[in-house]
Amino acid sequence: MIIKTSKVWRVEFEINPTATEAADWASIIRLTIGGNEEAYGDRTPVVFFHPGTTKLWFGSAIDGQASFEITTDNVAPLNQWTRISISQSKIASVYVVTIEIDGQQITAITNNQPEEFETVKVWMAFYPVLRVLLL
Numbered sequence: 001m002i003i004k005t006s007k008v009w010r011v012e013f014e015i016n017p018t019a020t021e022a023a024d025w026a027s028i029i030r031l032t033i034g035g036n037e038e039a040y041g042d043r044t045p046v047v048f049f050h051p052g053t054t055k056l057w058f059g060s061a062i063d064g065q066a067s068f069e070i071t072t073d074n075v076a077p078l079n080q081w082t083r084i085s086i087s088q089s090k091i092a093s094v095y096v097v098t099i100e101i102d103g104q105q106i107t108a109i110t111n112n113q114p115e116e117f118e119t120v121k122v123w124m125a126f127y128p129v130l131r132v133l134l135l
Contacts, residue, residue, distance in 0.1 A: 030046040033117050
């Protein structure tokens with residue numbers, strides 16, 4: 001799927017991990033202009049599992065960093081649905097990136113360099129092969 005993003009956006013999905021077999025970082029979802037993390041917009045946003053776990057890791061284009069990293073202690077329980085919401089909203093004159101897990105806000109970060117991105121590709125459960133159900 002190819003989309004265009006504006007400065008205000010929301011990505012929301014549910015995951016149900018069924019195993020923790022990935023020995024490397026496991027991509028759950030990735031919105032990208034094409035690269036890994038070299039250019040601003042390569043990760044806009046991405047969500048991974050830490051190696052061998054269901055601990056969630058987030059990255060996004062924030063404040064000029066191609067992959068502003070957001071590490072959490074939150075895990076997605078095996079064989080249970082977890083709702084993840086990542087958004088960038090404008091509050092007054094400030095753009096804020098917010099991450100919610102199951103309706104609970106886990107972080108809110110000011111983005112002083114919001115951008116619109118053309119030709120954004122959406123990849124789900126990309127690499128390595130991940131045993132997860134996406135809704």
